[in-house]
Amino acid sequence: MICFRRKTYLATAVCLVGFASLLVLSYLRTHPYYILPRTAVRKGKDICKVRITNSSITVLSDNRTFIIAPYLDEREVRLTRVIGIVHHSEVKDIYCSFCCSSMDDVSLSKAVIDVHSDRFGFPYATADLLCLEPTNCYPHYISLHWFPKDDVSLSPWFEIRNRRPEHSPVEFTVCISTMFGEYNNVLQFIQSVEMYKLLGVQKVVIYKNSCSPLMEKVLAFYTAEKVVEIVPWPIEAYLNVSHEWRFKDNGSQIGYYGQIAALNDCVYRNMYKSKYVLLNDIDEIILPVEHPDWKTMMQSLQKEDPEVGVFLFENHIFPNTVFTSDHFPSWNTIPGVNILQHILREPDRKEVLNPRKMIVNPRKVIQTSVHSVLQAYGSSVEVPMDIAIVYHCRTPLQANLPKESLIKDTTLWRYQSSLILAVSKVQQKIPL
Template structure:
């Protein structure tokens, strides 16, 4: 018989404890490795892992205007459009004579494969004889492809890695987040009509606008501060529009055979992009300039006006409003607010005399449209739409347009005094003063 002392028994028990701990850790490690192996097995992947989306190749487009090789085609942005057929509509600018063939290189998901199809090049009819015009590059999407990005190329073959890549917008249907979005195109010529711009912005807000999209070529330093203020307020979205870096632009809407490439800083292209950009996020899109305001005469704001017009014209897509000139050369001493005198620009409250209709001058129109029904738009009319067009009578609303006179020879007595704007004067003055107080001019 072996006799063990207390020290020997204690040492023996300690050895058993250490051995048990080592064995327990080993078992846990084996179980962990087995679990990991099960998770990574092909059978497990088919039931728990989501498919891996392959990245699209090509160079991501960084700017609002992207020239293709040769500088005869310029891409703005592609938009998904399934209203008639499943297609991608690329808003662009092309030379109507030199660009005859383009191809759409789709990046299909989830495998990232490239599908190439020939594009239909649809130059808008309102080109006004300029060599370059707003263009829809229409790409029919292949049935087996769910593209997220597209590249445009002159050929059906080449190196995709060298082509600019564009995300296809409007891919997912979304409910409208705002009632009214206003598109202003284009701001150029070192724009500095600060007071009238602020007044217009505040009138838009009073009437019901929630978003203003501005395609900005250039403006004054002071105007930059104003834009920054409204951007921080969340109401203004500025789209950089450096079109004169690519083309010789004209400030005229008609081609004057002066070597220019495109009219009025490419405003028709900008307007079409703005319609598609806001197609899903806005119930209505308003197309007018910064010196124009659609003034309701029968209703307090746009929402009640449009509700009434839609009830009367349920199938309408486009509502056209007559443009009337209120010459900034003819003023009234009313609302001469001293704190506004130091701000550059026109005080619209002092200009309430409009030119009468003339047989020699056509009253052009500006628009409120349902963007989901518009296919192509020009400046004063929609070229193609899925609905009807309504000419809104002048007793319902008119476009207040404060600018240089068209009938400059008319005496003051021949003008029509129209103080419709003044019914908003109290709210307008208060709002403009609030903005001027917040912007250090």
């Protein structure tokens, strides 16, 4: 049952989304797989010697459909779930061709297009293109095209990922989306990554649109350390992107550099590589209050709620314009914010709900948004702030508050000695 039994006020809405997912799967089960008779399956010598596309974003011939990556999904029926971006009203039909290399033929089916509900008014949205796999082969490659009779030899082909799940996953992976705007907040980035490492991360996946030359050096250093994995994200080459999450009638086609599409891809990319996936921005740290690290925190949370697959942590703003008087290394040669100097947080506003970021079991996620999971197996829970918070160091949201109205929260300082040592070591290794 794909009903996301949230322990929140969103229960009804999310269960409706789950019901929609059931309808999609019902469609796949009850409609014939082949839109052409089996005798019309294309055959021919070397037809499965296809050119594989390795781009992180690939545009189809309609210029309305953008393919990110296909993933095998066997959690209910055996299908290929293709993460993509589509025009929500203009894309009506997409066809899937599977290459059955053992038989040297191509099987054709029609995709079910499941546009994600969190579109926020933009004409383009994240979508799952659901292609039921043929019963008589286990294809490793798939092609997506607009017309059933398109020449598959001219269509882009993609390797179906998660075909061979890894059996020794890392414990924690952080998904960062997206790095854009010639990002140059180098010091806060280094501090965040080193904090992630102190808390238990093994991998940080970054969907990179653009950053400064200095930031490129830092990314190269962490990539060589095998801590950071870079996914190129040139989305502005295809669509007019917005710097905001909500639509404004200014010609923008997709919100916040396609952040939601990147997050969904990251969940599926790490579905069998990581026990847990954290979905947050680079200026955010899911900071344990009751426990020393993520592992002990998650062990405790899962023991309390074994069926929970999504843990939501409340966001709290620590203004980067308000400094403490305590002395820390200035790291003056490194551009960016020093988070150790920002331990005053804004009070809650009664009329505003704090957004949340997530730690998820990726194998229980079907579709995710930024602050909540849209479809999932099992239930979710909102984690109280006496267990953990999202430490979010950024420009203030309540800029007119006097300093006396801010709340001193020194939870971050529990890690200051280790963090100072780690950042200083990075500074010595990189010519900053």
